[in-house]
Amino acid sequence: MDYQGILDEVMAAVWPLIGQGRVANYIPALAAVDPNRFGMALATVDGDLFGVGDWRVPFSIQSISKVFTLALTLARDGDDVWRRVGKEPSGNPFNSLVQLEYEQGIPRNPFINAGALVITDRLLQLTGDARGVLRDFLRAESGNPALDFDPVVAVSEAEHGHRNAALAHFMASYGNIENPVAEVLEHYFWQCSLAASCADLARACGFLARHGQRADGERLLTRSQAKQVNAIMLTCGTYDAAGEFAYRVGLPGKSGVGGGIIAVIPNRCGLCVWSPGLDARGNSVAGVEALDRFTTLTGLSVF
Numbered sequence: 001m002d003y004q005g006i007l008d009e010v011m012a013a014v015w016p017l018i019g020q021g022r023v024a025n026y027i028p029a030l031a032a033v034d035p036n037r038f039g040m041a042l043a044t045v046d047g048d049l050f051g052v053g054d055w056r057v058p059f060s061i062q063s064i065s066k067v068f069t070l071a072l073t074l075a076r077d078g079d080d081v082w083r084r085v086g087k088e089p090s091g092n093p094f095n096s097l098v099q100l101e102y103e104q105g106i107p108r109n110p111f112i113n114a115g116a117l118v119i120t121d122r123l124l125q126l127t128g129d130a131r132g133v134l135r136d137f138l139r140a141e142s143g144n145p146a147l148d149f150d151p152v153v154a155v156s157e158a159e160h161g162h163r164n165a166a167l168a169h170f171m172a173s174y175g176n177i178e179n180p181v182a183e184v185l186e187h188y189f190w191q192c193s194l195a196a197s198c199a200d201l202a203r204a205c206g207f208l209a210r211h212g213q214r215a216d217g218e219r220l221l222t223r224s225q226a227k228q229v230n231a232i233m234l235t236c237g238t239y240d241a242a243g244e245f246a247y248r249v250g251l252p253g254k255s256g257v258g259g260g261i262i263a264v265i266p267n268r269c270g271l272c273v274w275s276p277g278l279d280a281r282g283n284s285v286a287g288v289e290a291l292d293r294f295t296t297l298t299g300l301s302v303f
């Protein structure tokens with residue numbers, strides 16, 4: 001398949017949408033990002049890489065990090081993870097508090113903030129350095145040793161992190177945060193602040209296209225666990241828009257408020273698109289459209 005030609009065609013088609021939507025403005029570092037950016041990359045399971053636009057420009061990965069922390073935790077903990085976090089779509093915004101009380105401090109899934117905080121808590125327990133393990137994993141899988149945190153974003157996340165702090169303390173009141181809350185929040189804010197490009201992330205999610213096998217051939221997840229992570233991406237990866245995303249794109253995907261979205265085509269490739277303008281539910285407007293166009297043009301979806 002002529003991936004480069006398809007990416008060029010996708011970018012031309014979404015051009016009018018670039019800059020539409022609203023850039024995340026809960027922290028100054030994200031509010032300052034140019035809304036007119038657009039990049040898209042595709043990394044095949046055999047190591048070929050294609051890209052268009054700003055595909056080599058690092059951006060704030062934000063909630064895309066939740067896929068990798070889940071995989072790293074699942075690899076160590078197996079099914080025990082599911083004692084502390086569910087796997088059902090929430091139908092609520094990613095930073096919502098409402099369901100936690102009914103569910104006794106057990107978040108609906110690992111891709112809303114509450115669930116991701118539980119995963120970070122567990123990864124911290126298992127490794128002693130959740131954010132460091134995450135950064136090293138992304139460096140190894142992307143092949144980019146310069147991939148790193150953005151300290152300005154991390155500090156700013158902490159300064160404006162009242163809602164995440166509320167979620168973490170609330171879960172701690174049910175015994176579902178086991179490290180000191182401040183430490184868990186610190187690791188979570190730093191994990192969100194990692195900066196990576198579309199090229200980095202398309203490569204980094206390759207292990208999900210390779211059924212759990214890392215770039216060097218080593219196995220991170222069993223085939224079954226890789227299937228599970230992909231399934232949760234499909235049903236929960238774009239928050240309360242996951243139904244719409246599955247309908248339009250038909251791929252496991254995970255978005256972040258930095259405007260990035262990763263998507264996986266099992267057996268074939270990892271994809272990443274970035275454009276900072278977000279819709280009301282926190283997903284990139286041009287990004288979702290680009291993935292929609294991509295699967296429509298190629299016929300490559302999981303359906």
Ligand code: GLN
Nearest residue numbers: 062063094113192256257
């Ligand atoms: N740092 C953001 C937060 O915790 C991440 C959310 C997101 O990307 N959806 O609110």
